[in-house]
Amino acid sequence: MKFKRISTKMLVMLLPVIMLFMFLLVTVSYMSSRKIIREEISGKMNAEMTIEARGITSKLGEVSGMAGQIAKAVESTYQSVSLKQYEEYAGKAIYQNGLALGSGIWFEPYKYNPEEKYTGPYIFKNGDKPEVTYDYSNEEYDYFKYDWYENAVRGNGQPVFSELYYDETLDTTMMSCTAPMNVNGAFLGAVTVDIDISEIQNLISSLKVGKNGNAMLLTADGTYITNRNSEKVMTANIGSDENKSLVELSKAILKNGSGSGTMTEDGEKYDIYYTTIDTLGWKLLFRIPQSEVNAPVRELMLKMCILGFAAILATVVIIILLVKSLVREIRKANSFALRLAEGDFSVDAIEIKAEDEIGQLCSSLNTMMYRNKEVITSIADDADSISSVSGTLDDATVTMVTNFEMIEDAIRKIGEDMTNSSAATEEVNASVEEVNAAVLFLSQATNESHRMATDIKDRAAEIEKKSISSFEAATQLAEMHENNLHKSIEDAKIVASVGVMAEAISKIAAQVNLLSLNASIEAARAGEQGKGFAVVAGEIGSLASQTAATVGNIKKTIVSVQEAFNRLTDNSQQLLVFVKETVNPDYQSFVSAANQYGKDAGDIDSTTTRIVEMTSNIETILNEVMAAIQNIAEASQNTVNNSDSIITSVEDASKMAGDISKMVSEEKMIAENLETMVKSYKL
Template structure:
């Protein structure tokens, strides 16, 4: 059974049909042999019995006619009439000689004689010669005019003729008995041949049915397993492989399907893991942006303080004219706030650098993930094309089924021509035709299942390409914008740091140059006014940056939502 399972479908079908053809050939050979024996028997009966019997009957008829002519010849007084009768007797004798020659030709061999026929025939020839000798003597006496002597000799011819006719009757009886015996033997042989033919037909039918059942069971079981496998794939279940132990086309196809399922399972696992990583990464980016937004709010508050401080410096400059102590106090406060602004700007610059670094890392991870998943998805889609080979195999099976159907139709036609001898073959042809029709229906079902699997691969390919397109066109570009904004934040923080350092230097110069208080106060008032203007510009820039960060936050939220949807999508598959 294991050898049959591992045979190719083509080999199985050819072997099955060759086996059936072999048995049919044996049946046909047996029938031809029986017909040949029957023909030889009838030929022997006709040539060895009927023809000799007919020849003997003709000889007997001629002898009786000769006897009648002899009776007329003996009593005939007219010489002309006598001459006619003698001619007729000679002609009948010649006919008997030809018939005897033909009879001898039909029985020229030792095996052509019926049992006891040769002895009776030899006796007949001896008696016939004696009869003819006496008959010729009677004719001679009549020709010599010795009528009385011929009349006295004539009864002897009748006695000899009776013996000849008795021998002929024995020959006829022997041939009739032989024909009857041979007919009984052939009738018995015919019954035995009919019984043997019926037994062979039953054996052929049983073997054909067994072969059909085995092939149908093997093919239907394999197709049923493939159908269940396709239904599990349609339901997103990739957990169960097809278990089959055979190396034919079905076994190779199922092995390829199992391999394709393993590849799809591995791909889905990787998509699941990477979607989880992408989700976590999106959450981290979202948290970083929230933190940056909070820092921007803090910077905005510091800028407000700087702006307020500039206004206070401007007010103090108006009061310095009346009190240098108040000027010194204002200078000290301004120096402290400038130092604090410098420290805050340095801290902001560090955080902006971290945000820039994380953005660049996110870009690299996203680009690497995009490239890796694109290659694997394309590879998986290419691997999925193995399903098209099922359709090709199904076409091969459909072609075989069509040829089988045509063969069964031809066989049915030949069986119909054969009459009673082909009835058994008609049944076999019908069974083969049913098997071909079932194979055709199964091929249609295979085509439908393959179309569904191909549609599923097409949907997976479309969804995967949409995801990769979204990452490439939206997520990657948004991360690039985030890195650029972080660079701008770093540059702005450097600018604030430089400005704070300048303010601190100017306040130190004001403290050192007390003898130039008036001029310094004027300069400080001017610088305070400039600082207020710069603070307003910085505040406006920070406000714009805050809005940009809020937009990035929304994009990050969309990315997180997309990652969640991708994760939910792959969770539908059972791996």
């Protein structure tokens, strides 16, 4: 059977068990209580009957004792004490006992008075004073024939009680206690004490057994001594009573010394408890209605039923309250779990008020929420950071690709300008050779120029070597994608050395132009002899001017290239910082290579400075012009070659930047998807 509510399930499962156990508890308690109460009542009844029986026995014992004392007194003094004295003695004795009506001293014929057959004074109560009569001491009454006297004769020397009898004269139920008088084994006579049992009857009749019970007293043969129906007293016998259940019970009462039984009267059952008064064999009966006996049990049963019902009701209420409390906590936990399942982590933690299994469940749910919330918050923050970095990196990559394109265009222009510069240099070189042939006195300066040219050649070789090294480094960067960009930027710094060389060429051209001007002045001073030299000097000056103009264009181009390289360097530095911190710390080696290039550039600058300082005269200037022209030619060729290398490196770097841009776009898309997924959770 499936239940939709825990309270219904618990009530259906527990309530029948509780009711069954309550029923068994009430039943067992009822049976046990009934048994205990009956045993207690039986014990109480037996105790009460014992007390009453002992009371009756005690009263009768006092009577028999009084009879025995009078008999003993008469036995020892009858020969010396007068009847008058006995009468006084007996009169005092009967007033000392409430049951005694009178006492008689009955002698055997001629024992007290040899002349009298009947000697039997009878002393009885008459108001406050005893009175003596001899009405029973005569032949007419003949006390020798009565049972009470014969009992004394046949007795064993102990006082004997007679059967009850009704005295019509006194209108009283009486009984006599007879104590024999024996002298030296011979029967002397008897002392009787007549007692009125009405006091005993009243005592028994007044006994209240419980609330509605009563007591009865029977003779040994079952005659009623007391009865609620006064007509049955001393006239009816229990064995012939009209109540059949009582007649049936009377057999056990008369046979056994004590016991109990039941009888029915007027439709109501009674419990009968009986015992025997040993002195007389009388039967003392206590009768109590079973309804009264069972009343405490019924009351206990009712109370237990009420308590059981109240306990069941309280159990139901407690179960319902407990289940409501549990369901309330479970619903809170369920609602909390549902909101977490829906992605709502902004829900407040469950307030834990208990330390039981429900409290532990709520604590576990709270812990789960806090840990998942921390994880999701961390993912959200990381997703935002990745998205932001990806956006920045994407912008930097786009800018870098654009700068690479600009660098490539600038380098191509440099190559073209260097080609033009090479042609102009060849023309300048031809002019310088003509000037060198014309100016003999400059031969020594030509040697010096040769030495300087050799130095410049060696430096050019060094530059070539470094260019090859840069090319190899660029090739290595092409093979290793993460190194291409840095090497390309470092190789591009050769443009600065080209600028320095162009500056040197510009200065040399200025010096050549100055020398040409001086030569023209000297030729003018020589007159006709110097005209040819003046023409040559003019051509040299013209070529120097053209060279200066060309070098100026080269410098402008180099400035543009440097500006582009500076922009590239700035953007590349941002990328290098990112790569250095997150991709590969090994890029630090490229910084060292850049420092080395800086030192080389300083050396070149220092060398060119020394060249400028050594051109103090025209000879060195011409040689320097010649060497410079040659250097320009070689540098132009090297610049063209380096430009091709740079273009190749820039193309590789541009391709790598494109790949990076693609990866950044994919990473950005992943970050956006992750951010979208995280946003589905409410924190």
